[in-house]
Amino acid sequence: MSQNGIHHVTAFSGDATRNVDFYTQVLGLRLVKKTVNFDDPGTYHLYYGDETGRPGTILTFFPIAHAAPGRVGIGETQETAFRVPRAAIGWWTHRFIEKGVAHETLAPVLGEPTLRFRDPDGLMLALVGTEAAETDAPWTGAEVPAEHAIRGFHGVTLLLKEAEGTAAILTEVFGFHEAGREGAATRYASGAPEGGFVTLRAVGEFLRGRQGAGSVHHIAFRAGDDAEQARMVETLTRTYGLGITEQRDRQYFRSVYFREPGGVLFEIATDVPGFAVDEPVETLGRDLKLPAFLEPHRAQIEGHLPEVA
Numbered sequence: 359m360s361q362n363g364i365h366h367v368t369a370f371s372g373d374a375t376r377n378v379d380f381y382t383q384v385l386g387l388r389l390v391k392k393t394v395n396f397d398d399p400g401t402y403h404l405y406y407g408d409e410t411g412r413p414g415t416i417l418t419f420f421p422i423a424h425a426a427p428g429r430v431g432i433g434e435t436q437e438t439a440f441r442v443p444r445a446a447i448g449w450w451t452h453r454f455i456e457k458g459v460a461h462e463t464l465a466p467v468l469g470e471p472t473l474r475f476r477d478p479d480g481l482m483l484a485l486v487g488t489e490a491a492e493t494d495a496p497w498t499g500a501e502v503p504a505e506h507a508i509r510g511f512h513g514v515t516l517l518l519k520e521a522e523g524t525a526a527i528l529t530e531v532f533g534f535h536e537a538g539r540e541g542a543a544t545r546y547a548s549g550a551p552e553g554g555f556v557t558l559r560a561v562g563e564f565l566r567g568r569q570g571a572g573s574v575h576h577i578a579f580r581a582g583d584d585a586e587q588a589r590m591v592e593t594l595t596r597t598y599g600l601g602i603t604e605q606r607d608r609q610y611f612r613s614v615y616f617r618e619p620g621g622v623l624f625e626i627a628t629d630v631p632g633f634a635v636d637e638p639v640e641t642l643g644r645d646l647k648l649p650a651f652l653e654p655h656r657a658q659i660e661g662h663l664p665e666v667a
Contacts, residue, residue, distance in 0.1 A: 362533035364511055364553030365578040365611070365627040366405075366416035367438050370428065371479045372571040374402050374421035374666045380478055381406045381417070384457050385440075386502030389643035390633050392666070395420050396608065399652055400662050408497040408510060411610075411633040411642065413580050414552030415510035420575065423664070427480055428573025431565040432519045433621030435574035437474070437482045439512040441494075441552065444487035446506040447471050453502075468538045468545055480572030486512040490551065513555025514577055515543070516622055517567070521558040523619025528556055531593050532579050550580070558620075566621075576615070578625035584612060587626050609649050610635060 371377040381387045390411035395401040401422060407415040417438065430436055442450065447464060454461045454475055461475035471487040485508070496507030518524055521544060528534040528546045534556060537547035543559045556577075569575065581587035587605070591614055594600045603615045611627040618624050636647050646663075648656055 361550055361580065361582065361629075363414055363548040363550030363580055364514065364556070365413045365580040365625075365629070366418055367435070367511070367514060367574060368418045368420070368576050368578070368625075369438075369481055369574045370425060370569060370571050371419045371421045371477070371481070372425050373423055374404065374664055376478050377404065377419055377421050378666050382500060384453075384459065386497070386500035386507055387417070388497045388499055390416070391610065391647060392643050392645065393609070393647045393649075394652065394659060394663070396606075396649060396652070399648075399655065399659050402663060402666070404666075405610075405633070405643075407633075409499070410639055412510070412552070413627075413629050414550060414554075417511075422571065425479075425571040428570030429565070429568040430482065430517060430573065431567035432517050432561065434517055434567030434569075435514050435577060435622065436517040436559060437484055437515040438574065439472070439484040439486050439514065439555075441488050441491040441509045441512045442485050442506065443492040443509075444471065444489050445492070447473055447485065447487040449503075449506045450485050468540050468543075477572070481574070482572075484512070488512070494551065510552030513545075513553060513557060514574075515557040515559055516577075516620065517559050517561060517564070518620040518622075519560070519562060519564070521560040521620070524558055524622070527594070527598070527618050527624070528558075530597070531590050553580075576623040576625050578613065578627040581626050581628050583628055583630055587612070587614065587628055590626055607649075609647075 387406040390407045391405035395403045405418045473485045491509040494509040498504045534546035534548045538545040545557045548554045613627045615625050
């Protein structure tokens, strides 16, 4: 169960070029896959992560030009946090000042130094300084020095009316356990080095979230393979009576989706086959990749999409 945790986080953004520039140049992540939304091929699906796009490092976007801004509320992800070496927090603070990145004052959260900031579309993010991240090998293909580079996800914070139902899914299905409390927030840990934390913030009656640019669409949790995913689906169906979608082939993983009791859209994604299934690791993210069923429409799709790096 130690490898359970977050597989990826998917959000909406506005302009695609601005999105690529921020996540690759400012944050230093690697664009590991440039493809399209399989359910809406007129929209990019951009994946950022470490060198190979390992589960637990992947933040993805559906960029929609001129998209209306989203609003964080109950039933949504409030914050997505990355891991950096504890000693790197000061460097990142200076970088955000230099790059004009909107950020808050450094503050401890459950004993860890946390630097909250927003991307150009207002998506709430954070860098969490951890000593455990210091020994992890970073992606070093950008201008961020290796000793300061992001090492995958720390975790996510979900904003909920009440947390009990969501906590049951995390602990009984995904293998998390309670790991700390602070005010209205309860942290759950899976033991995974990347993407190992989910914090539930129960706030009672509050505005519901509205999706748009700068909001998270869904959180994906890891399953090692199809068999492990099927076991999770059986538990969700039999024990919790939740409706689960059929398995969908996303080319780089296979997925099922459901609404957890707090209203957040959850996905269970397999670790296999990974992002090198259709291009070498050395050239990940360089070319537009399409699944076989969309290849016959490549010219039309490429003609509709804006040019990005």
